[in-house]
Amino acid sequence: MKLGWESCMKIRNFFLLVLTALIWGSSFVAQKSGGPEVGAFTFNGIRSFIGGVFLIVFILLRDKCSKQSKTPATKEEKRNLWIGGTLCGVVLFVATSLQQVGMNLGASAGTAGFLTACYMVLVPILGLFLKKKCPWHTWISVFVALVGLYLLCINGSLALNLYDGIVLLCALVFAIHILVIDRFAPLVDGVRLSCIQFLVCGVLSIVPMWIFDLGLSFEHLSSWLSVLSSFTVWIPILYAGIMSCGVAYTLQIVAQKGMNPTIASMILSLESVFSVLSGWLILGERMTFRNILGCALIFAAILFVQLPVGKKKEAQ
Numbered sequence: 001m002k003l004g005w006e007s008c009m010k011i012r013n014f015f016l017l018v019l020t021a022l023i024w025g026s027s028f029v030a031q032k033s034g035g036p037e038v039g040a041f042t043f044n045g046i047r048s049f050i051g052g053v054f055l056i057v058f059i060l061l062r063d064k065c066s067k068q069s070k071t072p073a074t075k076e077e078k079r080n081l082w083i084g085g086t087l088c089g090v091v092l093f094v095a096t097s098l099q100q101v102g103m104n105l106g107a108s109a110g111t112a113g114f115l116t117a118c119y120m121v122l123v124p125i126l127g128l129f130l131k132k133k134c135p136w137h138t139w140i141s142v143f144v145a146l147v148g149l150y151l152l153c154i155n156g157s158l159a160l161n162l163y164d165g166i167v168l169l170c171a172l173v174f175a176i177h178i179l180v181i182d183r184f185a186p187l188v189d190g191v192r193l194s195c196i197q198f199l200v201c202g203v204l205s206i207v208p209m210w211i212f213d214l215g216l217s218f219e220h221l222s223s224w225l226s227v228l229s230s231f232t233v234w235i236p237i238l239y240a241g242i243m244s245c246g247v248a249y250t251l252q253i254v255a256q257k258g259m260n261p262t263i264a265s266m267i268l269s270l271e272s273v274f275s276v277l278s279g280w281l282i283l284g285e286r287m288t289f290r291n292i293l294g295c296a297l298i299f300a301a302i303l304f305v306q307l308p309v310g311k312k313k314e315a316q
Contacts, residue, residue, distance in 0.1 A: 009258065016255035017267040020248045025274025027244040028113060030236035031103060037233050038224070039213030040100035044093075045205030046237055051245025052198035058246075059191055070189040077188060084184030085193050089200025091177045092249075096201070097208070098170035105163035113272040114149050115167040120265040121146055122175035127261060130179065134262050141266060141305035148297030149272055151290050175265070181253055182261040190253040198245055266302055273298055 031043070038046075063069060072078045103112050121142055124134045184193060214220045227233060256264050273295050280287045 013255040013257070013259050014267065016251045017259075017264060018270060020251045020255065021268050021270035022274045023243050023248040023251075024268070024271035025113075025276075026278045027240050027248075028271075028275045029278070030240045030244070031100060036104050037230075038227055038237075039209065040097065040104045041205045041209035042213045042224070042228075043237060043240070044096050044100055045202050045209050047241035047245055048093075048096075048198045048202035048205060050238065050241025051249070052195055052202060054242050054246035055191060055195035055198065055250065059195060062191070070192070072188065072192075080184060081188040081192055082196065084180070084188055085196025086200050087180050088177065088184070088193065088197035090204065091173060091180055092197055093201040093204040095170050095173035095177055097205070098166050098173060102163045102165075102167035102170065105166070106161070107163040107167050112167050113275050114152070115164060116171050116174065117149050117269040117272050118146070118168065118171040119175040119178065120262070120269045122172055123178055123265040124262040126175055126179060132261065134260070138260075138262055138305055141301040142262070144304070145266055145269060145298050145301035148294040148301065149269065150294070151297065152272055152276055152294030178256070178261050178265050178268075181256050182264075185253050185257045190257070191250055194246075194250040194253050197249070263305055266305055270298065270302070 037043075063071065072081050099112065099116060107115075124132075124138065124142060127134070210216065214224055252264075252268065276287065276291055276295070
């Protein structure tokens with residue numbers, strides 16, 4: 001049985017989103033280790049600029065080697081690209097800032113992973129206001145995945161502190177980010193859209209970096225620069241900039257084309273699973289039966305949501 005072009009694209013997009021979740025999951029370690037050292041807005045600002053510059057180089061090389069130009073040709077395409085890139089950049093700045101501030105204030109990587117991944121519940125709820133309906137099995141999958149996330153990330157009772165509330169708020173903004181991408185990704189070149197969003201995010205980080213990380217004082221500049229002169233600080237910044245920003249967010253934009261945003265958010269929630277698995281494989285952290293059960297529930301929910309039901313099943 002031969003797969004059609006549409007089926008092949010869906011499979012490709014599925015695995016691209018899984019790869020995105022893998023990179024994001026492993027980058028939680030980088031955020032937790034690098035963010036407190038230099039400050040939340042410094043970390044996000046530098047990694048955003050690195051991601052933007054990385055994509056500029058990639059775009060130049062791709063356009064030079066590719067026979068088919070992806071440069072926007074019409075005024076409408078240019079308008080959609082800059083409006084979409086700017087909106088994505090603003091929303092991403094708010095989301096990543098809230099996440100990094102929450103982690104810097106004390107939110108654990110596990111709790112941050114769980115609360116951030118709550119966007120998969122918020123995406124279909126917000127989608128209802130945009131007339132994006134979800135079949136019944138999608139809602140069941142979301143609930144099962146949320147239970148799995150709780151078992152995976154929370155090793156006890158979940159008592160929300162201020163920093164946890166900040167991270168939970170970032171989940172709402174990430175849900176908005178997914179819906180904004182869903183709106184503009186089919187209209188423009190995904191790599192250019194991603195590049196613009198990171199440059200916008202980096203520019204927006206400059207003012208709060210000066211206010212909060214440098215305390216509005218040039219006296220702190222020397223100590224700030226001395227921290228940035230450390231090679232160990234740049235390892236997590238470069239990883240977060242090149243892999244998490246330049247590669248993963250671009251894969252997200254490319255893979256979300258034509259995909260239901262709720263299903264995309266569920267696949268992306270695998271970042272929590274990969275964060276725990278990477279800690280187990282690389283750092284030797286212990287995985288309990290509770291963690292393994294959580295991983296199994298999340299995987300089962302994501303597989304279940306891919307099944308054709310209702311009208312789709314009849315159409316086949």
